[in-house]
Amino acid sequence: xxxxxxxxxxxxxxxxxxxxxxxDQSLQMIRRAENSGFKAIVFTVDAPxxxxxxxxxxxxxxxxxxxxxxxxxDSDRSLQNVEYVDASIKWSDLTWLCKVSRLPVIVKGxxxxxxSLLALGHGASGIIVSNHGGRQLxxxxxxxSFVPASEPYNLILFSITRI
Numbered sequence: 543x544x545x546x547x548x549x550x551x552x553x554x555x556x557x558x559x560x561x562x563x564x565x566d567q568s569l570q571m572i573r574r575a576e577n578s579g580f581k582a583i584v585f586t587v588d589a590p591x592x593x594x595x596x597x598x599x600x601x602x603x604x605x606x607x608x609x610x611x612x613x614x615x616d617s618d619r620s621l622q623n624v625e626y627v628d629a630s631i632k633w634s635d636l637t638w639l640c641k642v643s644r645l646p647v648i649v650k651g652x653x654x655x656x657x658s659l660l661a662l663g664h665g666a667s668g669i670i671v672s673n674h675g676g677r678q679l680x681x682x683x684x685x686x687s688f689v690p691a692s693e694p695y696n697l698i699l700f701s702i703t704r705i
Contacts, residue, residue, distance in 0.1 A: 543571075543574050543575060543578050543580075546578075547579050547580070551579070556582040556583070557582070557584065558586055559575075559585050559639075561628045562628060563628045564626070569642060572639075572643050572645075575645065581645065582646045582647070583639070583645050584648050584670065585649050585650065587650065587652075588653075636661065636664040636665060637664045640665030641665070647667055648666065648667060649661040650669075651672050651673075652672070653673060
């Protein structure tokens with residue numbers, strides 16, 4: 543994270559956060575993003591568990607160790623095992639995140655107007671309409687289908703006030 547910030551100091555950077563079961567680890571990542579000049583936290587809520595990607599299983603795909611540079615790793619755990627990511631996130635977790643972060647929090651993975659309002663009501667500065675590229679649940683409609691045809695200009699929905 544710091545290496546990226548130093549290499550591209552003029553680039554506007556947002557940090558994508560998966561909430562960990564160990565909130566202290568999440569908080570450490572948030573502080574590092576803040577201290578590295580990132581401008582927002584993108585709280586990803588549409589992938590609390592990694593989907594079974596049969597092609598990855600068939601090809602014995604593993605995340606490269608270099609990709610895990612930002613994470614503390616035990617010898618028998620990795621992001622492949624998903625033990626770090628909290629699969630039971632609730633709206634109260636968003637409230638917590640907004641309180642502990644000095645950066646605006648944008649919630650990624652929202653698909654309904656109701657959830658948009660809930661996210662903003664729990665402190666989010668904005669939302670990103672997303673189905674995680676359709677890679678998590680194969681039965682989720684395409685992201686664009688959640689935008690009313692009469693309002694194509696609403697494809698990207700933000701109400702960011704602190705950036």
